[in-house]
Amino acid sequence: MAHSLRIARTAARSNPDEFWGDAAASLHWERRWSSVSPEQAVGPWFSGGVINTCFNALDRHVLSGFGKRNALIAISAMTDERVEYSYAELLLEVQRVAGAMQRSGISYGDRVVIYMPMVAQAVIAMLACARIGAVHSVVFGGFAARELAKRIDDAKPALILTASCGFEPGKTIEYLPLIREATHGRNVPVVVLQRKSAPRELDPQWQDWDDWMVEAPQVDCVSVEADAPLYILYTSGTTGKPKGIVRSNAGHAVALLWSMRHVFGVEDGDVFWAASDIGWVVGHSYIVYGPLLAGCTTVLFEGKPVGTPDCETLWRIVEDAQVNVLFTAPTAVRAIRREDADGRRLAKYPMSSLRALFLAGERTDPETLHWIETKLKRPIIDNWWQTELGWPALGRCLGLESEHQAPGSAGWPVPGFEAQVVDNLGQKCPPNTLGELVIRLPLPPGACHELWNGGDRYSAQYLERYPGFFASGDMAYLDARGCVFVMGRSDDLINVAGHRLSTGAMEAAVAETPGIVECAVVARRDGLKGQVPVAFAVKADDSATGVQQLENDVVQNVRQTIGAVAALKEVHIVSRLPKTRSGKILRKTLAEILDTGRYETPATIDDPEILQSISRDLAAGGRY
Ligand code: COA
Ligand code: AMP
Numbered sequence: 001m002a003h004s005l006r007i008a009r010t011a012a013r014s015n016p017d018e019f020w021g022d023a024a025a026s027l028h029w030e031r032r033w034s035s036v037s038p039e040q041a042v043g044p045w046f047s048g049g050v051i052n053t054c055f056n057a058l059d060r061h062v063l064s065g066f067g068k069r070n071a072l073i074a075i076s077a078m079t080d081e082r083v084e085y086s087y088a089e090l091l092l093e094v095q096r097v098a099g100a101m102q103r104s105g106i107s108y109g110d111r112v113v114i115y116m117p118m119v120a121q122a123v124i125a126m127l128a129c130a131r132i133g134a135v136h137s138v139v140f141g142g143f144a145a146r147e148l149a150k151r152i153d154d155a156k157p158a159l160i161l162t163a164s165c166g167f168e169p170g171k172t173i174e175y176l177p178l179i180r181e182a183t184h185g186r187n188v189p190v191v192v193l194q195r196k197s198a199p200r201e202l203d204p205q206w207q208d209w210d211d212w213m214v215e216a217p218q219v220d221c222v223s224v225e226a227d228a229p230l231y232i233l234y235t236s237g238t239t240g241k242p243k244g245i246v247r248s249n250a251g252h253a254v255a256l257l258w259s260m261r262h263v264f265g266v267e268d269g270d271v272f273w274a275a276s277d278i279g280w281v282v283g284h285s286y287i288v289y290g291p292l293l294a295g296c297t298t299v300l301f302e303g304k305p306v307g308t309p310d311c312e313t314l315w316r317i318v319e320d321a322q323v324n325v326l327f328t329a330p331t332a333v334r335a336i337r338r339e340d341a342d343g344r345r346l347a348k349y350p351m352s353s354l355r356a357l358f359l360a361g362e363r364t365d366p367e368t369l370h371w372i373e374t375k376l377k378r379p380i381i382d383n384w385w386q387t388e389l390g391w392p393a394l395g396r397c398l399g400l401e402s403e404h405q406a407p408g409s410a411g412w413p414v415p416g417f418e419a420q421v422v423d424n425l426g427q428k429c430p431p432n433t434l435g436e437l438v439i440r441l442p443l444p445p446g447a448c449h450e451l452w453n454g455g456d457r458y459s460a461q462y463l464e465r466y467p468g469f470f471a472s473g474d475m476a477y478l479d480a481r482g483c484v485f486v487m488g489r490s491d492d493l494i495n496v497a498g499h500r501l502s503t504g505a506m507e508a509a510v511a512e513t514p515g516i517v518e519c520a521v522v523a524r525r526d527g528l529k530g531q532v533p534v535a536f537a538v539k540a541d542d543s544a545t546g547v548q549q550l551e552n553d554v555v556q557n558v559r560q561t562i563g564a565v566a567a568l569k570e571v572h573i574v575s576r577l578p579k580t581r582s583g584k585i586l587r588k589t590l591a592e593i594l595d596t597g598r599y600e601t602p603a604t605i606d607d608p609e610i611l612q613s614i615s616r617d618l619a620a621g622g623r624y
Pocket of ligand 2: 235280281282359360361362363364382383384385386387388410472473474486487488489495499500
């Protein structure tokens with residue numbers, strides 16, 4: 001392990017006040033903190049400090065003479081638009097949107113829901129909220145009206161910002177019917193950005209973005225306490241109710257800036273592209289805040305790694321925008337590989353600017369890693385983290401060392417994080433033994449330390465199971481060198497194309513389908529998306545609906561209630577579900593059959609014949 005990494009890790013552990021205090025000194029503080037480390041085990045950090053995240057992301061660079069540097073390049077493969085904003089231009093836009101918000105009565109602490117596609121105005125809106133101390137809550141465009149409504153009910157926004165449409169390959173996502181349904185009876189003002197190529201008629205109570213912006217004043221930053229929330233980002237939990245992860249201002253800004261320099265190894269002026277979506281934490285941290293805090297140029301991309309128009313899109317943009325560091329999900333690499341197995345199309349692009357590719361959102365399997373490593377001939381860095389943590393906890397620090405990770409592993413703990421793998425009783429597992437991945441408290445700056453409207457839920461969810469540690473919910477093992485291999489979840493969350501989804505929430509949607517009395521949703525391994533959900537559903541005796549129709553109804557109901565992103569396309573109508581004698585559905589065994597075609601009959605099974613018949617039917621249908 002390289003010297004500088006070891007020093008940083010030791011310093012972060014033994015003298016966190018000095019370590020994070022030094023990191024914080026690069027930022028502008030309206031009032032310096034009175035203490036660096038948190039009093040509570042999880043945060044907040046930098047108590048007593050007063051700061052503005054938007055000032056640090058924009059104004060600070062303009063005031064230092066970098067106003068002409070590109071801050072944002074927004075590229076749409078869907079509309080063929082390309083817009084560049086210098087730091088000065090982006091600041092001006094943000095000041096005006098912040099002004100329009102203030103004029104609409106939005107002030108410190110108010111929540112603003114942003115339900116928008118990948119357009120520059122979405123980034124501008126996020127920064128404008130930060131500027132005036134409002135709290136944004138971005139909702140991913142692939143969620144359906146019901147999921148949006150759940151977030152509206154929890155965050156209670158004073159304003160919703162949206163757009164007329166989003167574009168997905170071969171289809172237009174009409175946002176307004178979803179907004180209409182999600183805001184029905186909720187009386188929240190809505191402002192709509194008209195996409196140039198797809199303007200839509202607005203309901204009388206909604207405001208057109210351009211009208212809203214007319215003569216908008218340019219407003220200054222409202223400085224906030226260190227632990228004032230910057231944003232709420234909802235993520236799937238083990239119940240159908242999404243968890244509102246709260247990110248506070250100061251720790252977030254410090255951690256992201258530190259991570260840009262030391263984890264990603266970028267300098268100000270570099271071009272950083274996270275090919276993700278602003279609806280996910282990767283988008284928040286590394287499309288919007290991280291690169292701008294670090295004075296980099298960030299790239300915002302509307303499109304897919306394949307099919308928009310082809311599998312060269314990523315490489316074309318790297319060349320076009322002279323990207324230095326690229327970040328995406330392994331599923332994107334798998335999608336590209338399917339269409340360019342020999343890498344001939346990738347090889348057309350010299351990409352001399354590109355220094356490294358970071359992958360996260362799911363485990364990078366060794367095969368995918370090997371393929372992209374051979375083709376790209378650059379460091380490929382798997383990094384593990386979660387919405388809760390906000391920035392990479394495991395990985396390789398390009399700014400500190402250059403040692404390779406073991407293929408298939410997420411790497412070593414990043415300075416500030418101390419990881420362990422423990423058994424059910426909280427005892428440390430020996431090397432190469434699977435257990436739950438936990439992180440020693442206190443969590444570093446930037447990690448979430450409360451849930452929105454959460455009460456004791458944070459503690460119950462993350463802290464109580466293993467005293468002194470944060471429970472990640474992931475299963476992992478350490479190798480003899482301490483390199484961490486993250487292998488999957490310990491709960492009912494699954495990872496579909498790098499998207500974290502709850503099978504529990506899907507089960508609720510399946511069970512609501514008329515004609516279905518009971519169901520189980522489990523994950524099937526998938527060569528492209530990592531995992532995909534599969535539903536087993538029991539038809540009601542009195543239902544007259546045919547099996548095929550019922551399967552379609554289930555698929556449609558999940559799309560309607562959760563959204564297309566759930567990607568539930570496989571449904572099996574079964575006579576009964578396999579259960580233990582105490583009535584627990586044998587979900588793991590169902591998943592085992594889907595993945596391998598074999599299963600071990602659990603000793604506690606109630607009726608083995610059900611499993612046998614499901615297994616026979618799946619085999620007959622060629623489903624494993
Ligand atoms: N708005 C509306 N719908 C959306 C959406 C959005 N922002 N994003 C996805 N969807 C829809 C898709 O259109 C698709 O609908 P369909 O079932 O009608 O085809 C469904 O949700 C699933 O989308 P997706 O997961 O993107 O799968 P895909 O088959 O369209 O594409 C990949 C496969 C691998 C190309 C794609 O998943 C991808 O680019 N992954 C990158 C992963 C990523 O960015 N992860 C973020 C964490 S880093
Ligand atoms: P999210 O909160 O949506 O970012 O999802 C976080 C979850 O995705 C983690 O708890 C893991 O289950 C999974 N995940 C993210 N990155 C990785 C990775 N590099 N390796 C393995 N799993 C990952």
